[in-house]
Amino acid sequence: MVAPTVSAEINEWEAKDQLRVKRKKVGEEDLLNVFLIVVATNDQAVNKFVKQHIKNDQLVNMASSFSDGNIQIPAQFSRGRLSLAISTDGASPLLTKRIKEDLSSNYDESYTQYTQFLYECRVLIHRLNVSKSRKHELLTEIINDQYRLSLVKQREFLQQIEKYK
Structure with a gap:
């Protein structure tokens, strides 16, 4: 992960060695030899930069603009061997979230x-x-x-x- 600052939750993931964080602004070198890129920022300059520097063989999810990426990542949750994934194909992340919450409460622990x-x-x-x-x-x-x-x-x-x- 590349970001100048991260949330407390991401800090916890890093502390548990669940991911690595480079604390800096994204640069062209960060996009080289990367198969999957998830751009989850509200910084339009970063979004534009990444869009300009991606290669045709990279999978890109642009959280703020689904049409600028080439993949979508569904919301998902699991209950043991039950795994459910929800997507509105970029039409409404808020609806996806609501449906996930509904299903999550219906399919409880x-x-x-x-x-x-x-x-x-x-x-x-x-x-x-x-x-x-x-x-x-x-x-x-x-x-x-x-x-x-x-x-x-x-x-x-x-x-x-x-x-x-």
Whole structure:
């Protein structure tokens, strides 16, 4: 990352070695041999500079002007094995943010454990010596919310699966 100043959150990421920060204004040398460039500044001079110095083989996301870049980065969040990405294709980042917040509250933290349960069940069910239709029935049964909301129901289902072995 290249920036004269950064937020507290980015300072934390740097402290955790999650990214490196060059604290300076962006220069042409910073754009060489870089595959992905994200320009997230409200400094029009920086935006113009980057736009003038990018190469055809670089992926560029211009946060302030989606049409000046050649890629868009969707908003995303995860709950365990559930990953959701949202985009309005540059039409409205504010709507994207609102939809992400809505989905994030609908798909709460309970999905973290639940998707792990679903994964483990899927692996076990596919190993069973039963018909494809019975496997489908079992997989369909566990996408009912009662399994997401109850660890007891999950354990009971796993015990039911054991009977097929």
